Amino acid sequence: MVKPNSEKGKASRARLLTIAASEFAKRGYNAKISDIVAAAGLTQPAFYLYFPSKEAVFEELVQAFRSNLKILIDSSLLDPGIEKENVFEHIKTKLQMFFNFLAAEPDLTRIGLFVDPNRAQIRADMVRMVRGNLVKEQQSGYFRSDLDMEFVAECLVSMIEQLTETRLLPGLSSAGHLATQIVDLLLNGMIAE
Amino acid sequence: MVKPNSEKGKASRARLLTIAASEFAKRGYNAKISDIVAAAGLTQPAFYLYFPSKEAVFEELVQAFRSNLKILIDSSLLDPGIEKENVFEHIKTKLQMFFNFLAAEPDLTRIGLFVDPNRAQIRADMVRMVRGNLVKEQQSGYFRSDLDMEFVAECLVSMIEQLTETRLLPGLSSAGHLATQIVDLLLNGMIAE
Amino acid sequence: MVKPNSEKGKASRARLLTIAASEFAKRGYNAKISDIVAAAGLTQPAFYLYFPSKEAVFEELVQAFRSNLKILIDSSLLDPGIEKENVFEHIKTKLQMFFNFLAAEPDLTRIGLFVDPNRAQIRADMVRMVRGNLVKEQQSGYFRSDLDMEFVAECLVSMIEQLTETRLLPGLSSAGHLATQIVDLLLNGMIAE
Amino acid sequence: MVKPNSEKGKASRARLLTIAASEFAKRGYNAKISDIVAAAGLTQPAFYLYFPSKEAVFEELVQAFRSNLKILIDSSLLDPGIEKENVFEHIKTKLQMFFNFLAAEPDLTRIGLFVDPNRAQIRADMVRMVRGNLVKEQQSGYFRSDLDMEFVAECLVSMIEQLTETRLLPGLSSAGHLATQIVDLLLNGMIAE
DNA sequence: GATGAATGAGATTTCATTCAT
DNA sequence: GATGAATGAAATCTCATTCAT
Numbered sequence: 001m002v003k004p005n006s007e008k009g010k011a012s013r014a015r016l017l018t019i020a021a022s023e024f025a026k027r028g029y030n031a032k033i034s035d036i037v038a039a040a041g042l043t044q045p046a047f048y049l050y051f052p053s054k055e056a057v058f059e060e061l062v063q064a065f066r067s068n069l070k071i072l073i074d075s076s077l078l079d080p081g082i083e084k085e086n087v088f089e090h091i092k093t094k095l096q097m098f099f100n101f102l103a104a105e106p107d108l109t110r111i112g113l114f115v116d117p118n119r120a121q122i123r124a125d126m127v128r129m130v131r132g133n134l135v136k137e138q139q140s141g142y143f144r145s146d147l148d149m150e151f152v153a154e155c156l157v158s159m160i161e162q163l164t165e166t167r168l169l170p171g172l173s174s175a176g177h178l179a180t181q182i183v184d185l186l187l188n189g190m191i192a193e
Numbered sequence: 194m195v196k197p198n199s200e201k202g203k204a205s206r207a208r209l210l211t212i213a214a215s216e217f218a219k220r221g222y223n224a225k226i227s228d229i230v231a232a233a234g235l236t237q238p239a240f241y242l243y244f245p246s247k248e249a250v251f252e253e254l255v256q257a258f259r260s261n262l263k264i265l266i267d268s269s270l271l272d273p274g275i276e277k278e279n280v281f282e283h284i285k286t287k288l289q290m291f292f293n294f295l296a297a298e299p300d301l302t303r304i305g306l307f308v309d310p311n312r313a314q315i316r317a318d319m320v321r322m323v324r325g326n327l328v329k330e331q332q333s334g335y336f337r338s339d340l341d342m343e344f345v346a347e348c349l350v351s352m353i354e355q356l357t358e359t360r361l362l363p364g365l366s367s368a369g370h371l372a373t374q375i376v377d378l379l380l381n382g383m384i385a386e
Numbered sequence: 387m388v389k390p391n392s393e394k395g396k397a398s399r400a401r402l403l404t405i406a407a408s409e410f411a412k413r414g415y416n417a418k419i420s421d422i423v424a425a426a427g428l429t430q431p432a433f434y435l436y437f438p439s440k441e442a443v444f445e446e447l448v449q450a451f452r453s454n455l456k457i458l459i460d461s462s463l464l465d466p467g468i469e470k471e472n473v474f475e476h477i478k479t480k481l482q483m484f485f486n487f488l489a490a491e492p493d494l495t496r497i498g499l500f501v502d503p504n505r506a507q508i509r510a511d512m513v514r515m516v517r518g519n520l521v522k523e524q525q526s527g528y529f530r531s532d533l534d535m536e537f538v539a540e541c542l543v544s545m546i547e548q549l550t551e552t553r554l555l556p557g558l559s560s561a562g563h564l565a566t567q568i569v570d571l572l573l574n575g576m577i578a579e
Numbered sequence: 580m581v582k583p584n585s586e587k588g589k590a591s592r593a594r595l596l597t598i599a600a601s602e603f604a605k606r607g608y609n610a611k612i613s614d615i616v617a618a619a620g621l622t623q624p625a626f627y628l629y630f631p632s633k634e635a636v637f638e639e640l641v642q643a644f645r646s647n648l649k650i651l652i653d654s655s656l657l658d659p660g661i662e663k664e665n666v667f668e669h670i671k672t673k674l675q676m677f678f679n680f681l682a683a684e685p686d687l688t689r690i691g692l693f694v695d696p697n698r699a700q701i702r703a704d705m706v707r708m709v710r711g712n713l714v715k716e717q718q719s720g721y722f723r724s725d726l727d728m729e730f731v732a733e734c735l736v737s738m739i740e741q742l743t744e745t746r747l748l749p750g751l752s753s754a755g756h757l758a759t760q761i762v763d764l765l766l767n768g769m770i771a772e
Numbered sequence: 773g774a775t776g777a778a779t780g781a782g783a784t785t786t787c788a789t790t791c792a793t
Numbered sequence: 794g795a796t797g798a799a800t801g802a803a804a805t806c807t808c809a810t811t812c813a814t
């Protein structure tokens with residue numbers, strides 16, 4: 001295995017990585033190296049020029065998603081204090097960022113959220129992040145104090161994941177629209193006044 | 194492949210089916226026939242006495258989940274009119290039934306919800322059912338008329354699925370507790386009064 | 387992998403083992419599974435019915451040689467006290483047994499002595515055994531007391547190994563003849579009287 | 580493949596040859612070209628600038644050992660008549676030269692004696708040389724006339740090979756010490772006087 | 773003189789499935 | 794009803810070697 005040293009090599013590696021992402025996203029870990037290299041216009045050994053094993057590419061893709069996610073989470077923590085008058089807008093914006101992040105690299109998202117055997121870990125990270133934000137806002141008095149924010153965070157994350165799969169990635173709804181709908185539902189509830 | 198005629202044959206087939214469910218639930222579609230028959234105390238050809246192929250058992254398990262689900266859905270539609278005074282209790286009860294259904298056969302549930310490649314179809318069915326109920330209640334004036342019940346149903350189903358995976362099946366929360374929490378969150382919303 | 391349960395299975399396993407021995411003896415560890423199964427009239431997966439891996443058959447063959455050797459060594463230790471009058475005959479007999487042992491299973495011998503990467507260990511065992519015998523006889527006064535029996539044992543073993551390869555296994559000399567020649571040379575030396 | 584014309588080219592070729600010897604000595608013919616070129620600070624195609632194939636380097640190394648050996652043998656044949664009074668010293672000296680030769684290029688020695696598939700040929704050459712010397716000395720009346728010198732030569736060569744592997748190359752014994760021990764053992768025999 | 777990229781050919785191993793009994 | 798033995802087809806990975814520069 002070798003780090004590519006030329007433009008051509010970099011291109012081949014990148015092509016393999018992109019195609020691998022797409023194949024893993026489509027078929028799960030059972031995606032075949034032979035399909036990947038064929039789609040990249042290469043032969044099987046070429047794959048092993050750039051990656052030590054099938055597991056290694058997969059792991060590289062998962063890590064890519066994870067580290068992107070970490071960047072998003074970290075930036076979200078740097079977030080300024082909440083503007084009292086509009087929690088609604090505030091949360092909506094965050095949600096929208098989240099959806100945009102998930103829509104930016106659909107294959108990586110699918111791999112990280114749905115095909116990685118350790119996806120529970122990733123979800124746990126997301127739940128922790130969301131919960132942190134919610135608790136702060138709860139302490140500021142915006143949210144009912146009797147809500148179990150762990151539970152709420154888990155619900156919210158599950159909605160995000162699912163809507164990402166069924167609406168965002170297929171292009172049925174925009175990040176903004178989904179964010180608005182979620183916030184409206186969760187903040188205001190369903191009861192008619 | 195044959196239909197089992199004797200008691201012994203029926204027992205072997207049933208054993209294979211149960212164990213197959215457990216293995217598919219644990220390892221996904223990659224579960225191995227060799228493991229299944231070994232756990233059933235049989236040999237590989239015995240498997241093919243009762244099932245034409247690996248795909249066929251898998252499909253049979255998925256169909257089992259689906260038809261159970263259909264029965265639940267149908268019974269839910271037969272449901273009497275809503276008691277005006279307590280929508281809350283009413284919905285909570287339905288949710289609890291749903292969770293109880295999902296907890297009754299954990300392996301089938303895992304297969305139907307998480308490992309079946311066509312799980313999107315199953316989810317769509319669930320969404321449709323939930324949506325039907327919600328719309329009726331919305332028309333009766335219990336819920337805000339501006340809510341997109343398709344969207345709400347999808348959120349609700351995603352919450353159910355996720356909580357089933359992370360809390361119900363692992364035994365961390367009871368069906369009743371989860372139902373209560375969900376109804377409280379979705380009906381009342383998060384905003385502090 | 388499976389223990390064979392029928393005569394046919396036992397025969398197949400035995401055939402594979404014999405042919406594997408022959409192939410490893412001829413080509414070293416690079417012998418190919420495909421050649422072995424072909425010579426056994428089987429297909430590749432059949433091999434894995436009886437052995438978990440290529441390494442495992444090889445190890446089984448090495449262990450077979452080793453345990454045969456251990457039996458020989460142990461029986462040689464049970465040896466009664468030396469008949470004073472004929473050390474010569476005594477040692478010759480032992481050497482002959484040794485050669486007969488090595489000639490009995492030529493392929494195993496070749497594998498144990500020449501192709502096993504850990505053959506140094508086997509030789510060390512043989513040297514230890516031989517040395518033990520020689521030291522006893524030295525202490526009984528049959529051999530010069532100034533000889534380093536570790537050294538002598540190593541020479542003797544090397545002669546045995548080499549003559550096994552060049553004369554015994556090719557059928558150029560008999561065990562008895564080789565034993566006689568060695569004893570004559572080593573005991574009496576080369577100097578003309 | 581080209582003959583190197585520049586100093587740099589010669590140096591590269593020599594480096595490859597030395598490292599190849601070391602790798603073949605360590606790992607047998609399974610040594611990898613990729614390891615060799617890496618250790619030489621070169622790339623795989625560079626190897627093929629200087630050698631037509633893996634087999635070719637290996638053969639070149641074997642031939643190097645063989646021709647060195649031939650020089651030794653030829654010089655040994657040019658040897659002056661034996662000094663009557665000290666056959667012992669005479670033979671010891673020759674043996675010591677032989678060991679020194681074998682110790683001079685340990686990697687070549689290991690390749691020639693232990694890894695070359697045709698090592699039997701090399702051994703036959705050595706046996707022939709040794710036998711020639713021994714017969715002359717036998718004819719001069721120094722050795723018992725009833726000894727089969729072909730046999731003795733083979734024993735002697737096997738001892739030399741083995742002691743080279745286990746004592747000389749690991750640095751456990753010096754050439755002089757080994758020569759002395761061998762001559763003492765073979766000339767005087769083991770029998771206590 | 774040397775390189776980066778790529779390949780042909782093949783080796784081991786796995787697994788669902790079938791044959792013969 | 795069930796078994797022991799066996800297979801077809803394929804997947805991952807390795808390595809000596811070549812192409813193009």
